[in-house]
Amino acid sequence: MRVVLLVSVHAGAEERFLHAYEQLSQQVAAVPGHISDQLCQSIENPSQWLITSEWESAPPFLSWVESPEHREMVKPLHGCVEDTRSLRFSVLRETFSAKEAAGRRAAPPVQLAPRVGDGLVRHALTFTVKPGSEQSVAKILADYAAPEARVDENTRLCRTSLFMSGNRVVRAVEVKGDLVAALRHVARQPEVRAVEEAINPHLEEDRDLDDPEAARDFFMRAALPVVHHLTADPSRPPNLRRHMLLYPVKEGCGPAVASLLARQDDLAVTKPKAAVASDGGEGQHTIVSSTVFQRDDIVVRMVDMDAPLDRDLAVAAGVSGPRAAAVLGRLLDARQLDAGAGGKKKIDLSSEAGLRRFLTDCDMEPVTDRRAADY
Template identity: 60%
Template sequence: MTTTSAPASELLTRQISQRVSQSVFDGSRLRVVLLVDVYDGAQQQFLEAYEQLCNQVASVPGHVSDQLCQSIENPSQWLITSEWESAPPFLAWVNSEEHVRMVEPLHSCVRDTRSLRFHIVRETGGPAEAADAATRRLQASPRIGDGLIRHALTFTVKPGSEDTVAKILADYASPEPKVDDTTRLCRTSLFMHGNRVVRAIEVRGDLLAALRHVARQPEVRAVEEAINPYLEQDRDLDDPESARVFFTRAALPAVHHVTAEQDDPHAERHALYYPARPGQGMRLAELLAQQDEAAADDPASPVLRSTIFQRDDVVVRLIDVRGGLPAADPARALGLTDPARVAELTELPADGRLADLLERARMTPVTDRRSPEA
């Protein structure tokens, strides 16, 4: 299980840039809220599965406490809240194969779930009133976002099928961008690196509603069915359990987003794939986040926006580059300048030229689509 490379108390002493609209690396405590809809009559089965799960979770590093609550209005509605020392240990656990196995007993009694994650910004009452923010490990200030939620999916295809898969993924009609009155698909960017596919989306509104909306679109369903024979991990989209496990493993959460002060409507979007050494994915993502945060204050930086996605040892950095990637300074575009850290955290050759490392990390663009009103 991976952890951050600096203690939480040290992270909290850093000045939080107003240009960072999303980050899991500030060291503040995390509150996780899981909304659960249980099948009618399965409440006791769910309670027993939860008791088994919570005993296992108690031993996970970074876990502090949890509560199980049942609705006073609808006995099928349950709420699980948990507190964690910080976001990275929770993400390391929830994105692990260990977690996939732990929650398996819940599947037969749960109709639907929704997970929400929050950094703790303020708390009142008891000892909290006398403690300072560093002691309580609170998020120092609210983050100001741009109204977009960023998420990605990643999976691998069978070697030798890359060109076929790329053509399938490029040649389809875009789904209806309007989900409902409050949610809209804004942008979908798809890249490949070898046999790895990464699909990044930007949504305004409710991410879960948008994902479900996309999954129901016939043109998207046809594409998903067309690539099924080429996937390294088998799935059956007609089997809810098979589909759930596949997309659970494919989820690639955004862990950091920063926007520079300047903007350029002609900036090019690129994706970089960083092959992390085993167990070093979270530390690598944190290092890239620190570099991007510093670069956001540099008027000479070609990177105008950067989103870092990370799950286990898969680290992808989506960047909008002014003037194009070939013309950019390799060190600024790559976000890694120290050969020792490159050797420590990645499988990239530490003695390679930065321009060569950038080319090795560069993902091949497949499609980049924006909704007309985005």
């Protein structure tokens, strides 16, 4: 995985920024999963800097970047930096010089084929509210006026989907253009600010939106990054059904669950249409779009489907066969489900009844789903 960070440094703060980076890079070198990083300064504009880092995979990077340790590490950079933009890429192919390649063993591509894009960036937030306040919070979040979709000539807020399960809230946004600009735009809207203030008394974690540092820390902790996204049909067919599935993950198993779901969705979407038809479908993919969000042991999978969940229970749950079902079942915690998985200690993903019960328990309740007029 490659992470690219574009940084605008305040004029006159270049030496302080370089010193802060050198301190940070020494600490990052000890983080599990980190391979290397580089710091570059623009030739044309010395205020523009570029940090690139290489990681073994997305989960270790995301675990680190969302950690309290990371927030402490980067604090010295705040006074030097005017603006940042982070981009994350999976490596599809890699080329070496003939001399270097001669000493390397050929490795299969990490990703066999490029994923189809739809021009949108996705991001999610999650937080919990005080038990007993769920209905009040749902009403607040459902009743507010939608913010202006247009951010600037290059950026639009396309869709906001909000779901709840128990006292957990998940809000996913889809943006065309600059995600950071869109999030800042939304935060400045009076109607959004009023909603955020209205739910403050109901939050399990206190926050002060009038304190920029405290607000930034809260939203960093609430961030639920995308670890995988795929689209089978970027044209966004009408009448798609959107579901948000919250997986009851065992402690320490979040990255493994997210990776498994990503692989299973890749298999489901790349399955030939003829094979889908032979399984009883109509030659179309059940999953049109899938996004896996993960932070620590919080794993959420947002799927847009062209059929009800029960048309293909296994695909809807994120497992394509008995082996995947068994592996995922071992990574999940039945005690977190409302029904306790029927009183069993394990989650059954191998039977139709077990899959139905699992999907009933994990399918979050939709609160609101707002789309721009031209979405």
